[in-house]
Amino acid sequence: MNGVLKNKASFAVAALVSIYLSFSYTSASATEESENICPSKNFPLFFLEFSAKADTQKRFSLDTVKVMTLKQKGDTEQVEPFIADVNSSELKFPVALPVDSFTDKNIQVVRIDKATIRVIDKRAGNSGIKTYAFKLNSCWVLSSLESWAISPENFKPPRKNDMSESESFLFQRAMAFSWLGWAQKYELTAELFQASMDNFLLAASNGNPEASLAAAGLSYSGMAPKLEDEKLESLYKAAARTLPAGAEGLSYVYCYGNDLAGNGPCKNPIQAEQAIISSAKLGSAEGANTVGEYFEAGKLVTNDISRAIACYQLAAERGNSDAVKNLERLKQSETRMPRASYCY
Known part of the structure; x- marks a missing residue:
């Protein structure tokens, strides 16, 4: 190759390289710029x-x-x-x-x-x-x-003995959401209470009494949306198997359903009385005193002062101060104090 041709070839190669590098730089710059373009200010x-x-x-x-x-x-x-x-x-x-x-x-x-x-x-x-x-x-x-999730990695309270591992976590997560809700300082307060209800219901899905009672109580609190009457009753039935408070709640549901004000006469007095008696049978001092008050006034079915006195005595033995006052009141008001018969 003569010198002229060699120089021309060298020039052509240099030109191609220059064009390639220029194109590559332009493409890279265009790509980088396009990546930084705002998708929309809308x-x-x-x-x-x-x-x-x-x-x-x-x-x-x-x-x-x-x-x-x-x-x-x-x-x-x-x-x-x-x-x-x-x-x-x-x-x-x-x-x-x-x-x-x-x-x-x-x-x-x-x-x-x-x-x-x-x-x-x-x-x-x-x-x-x-x-x-x-x-x-x-x-x-x-x-x-x-x-606003409560993950197992960030929340490890001790397991509750009366619950399975999953029930325990769900129940305690529900409680944690409730604490956040009761603080009343977060924009998502309503959602936090609903999250609490969701977790209580999951924990109660197999009939756990404590979780069932907590879900029903949260419904009555008004902080979470009310549960339907049928669901509320089923929760209290589950709780009433072992918990006096569950039996007391079931008695209320039989009377008034979802009406927290308790307006009007009791809708199902026989079932309500059986439920409140169950609370006394489960060892509740308050339940025994309540049964006594119902028997004394005939609020539901039974109107029997002698059974009322027996219930007051039982409640007093269990340490209920209201029952002691009720017994003292009867002693002062009754000219002849009836003999106690039986509470249940």
């Missing part, structure tokens, strides 16, 4: 794209994200929010699952101010709510996330 459109891809979530998260988790409060059966500043590189993406549409009632978007929006995701149920806060800079970015 938040619903942005969040649909954000939730769909883990890579998008990584790119549109602040370098440091505030992360809230629920952790056990010391050695107690309570939990409390624990907030940490976490480098986004340490987050496990995806932090949010894909959202197809905002018509899903379990996805709520709350505008805090012009530059802050909060998304509440209830798709995992009340025991697994997650929230995401976004700030608007040049685009929307994830600034904080909250997990």
Whole structure:
């Protein structure tokens, strides 16, 4: 090859290399730029794209994200929010699952101010709510996330002896949610009480008396949605097998169902009286005194002062101060104190 041709060939190769490098640089820059393009400043459109891809979530998260988790409060059966500043590189993406549409009632978007929006995701149920806060800079970015789940890793109370391992965890998780709800300082208070009810019902699904009583009591408290009459009765029946308070609650349900005010006459006095007598049979001092009051006044079926006195005496022996007062009242009001017969 002569010198002229050699120089021309060298020039051609250099030109091709230059063009290739220029193209590669331009392509890389274009790719990098496209990756940083804001999906949309219209938040619903942005969040649909954000939730769909883990890579998008990584790119549109602040370098440091505030992360809230629920952790056990010391050695107690309570939990409390624990907030940490976490480098986004340490987050496990995806932090949010894909959202197809905002018509899903379990996805709520709350505008805090012009530059802050909060998304509440209830798709995992009340025991697994997650929230995401976004700030608007040049685009929307994830600034904080909250997990309102109580996980076995962060909550390890001692197992309750009268429950299986799963029942015990569900029951104690329900109690922990209730404590959070009763604090009345969280935006999700209603959901926390519902989570408590959900867990009590799961713990009671095999008829555990204590869990059944707790679920029924939470229904009556008004803090969680009321259970249907049939469900309430079945819970109290389960509790009444071993717990005096369960029998007392069952007696009330037979009379008034879900009406906490107890308006009107007792609907099922025979069953109600049998249930309240059961509470006394299970060893309740208060139950024995209540039976005595019912027998004395004839509130349900039986109207028998001699049986009432026997019940008061039994309750007094068990340490009930009201029963002692009732006996003293009868001594003062009765010219001739009837002889006690039997309570049950």
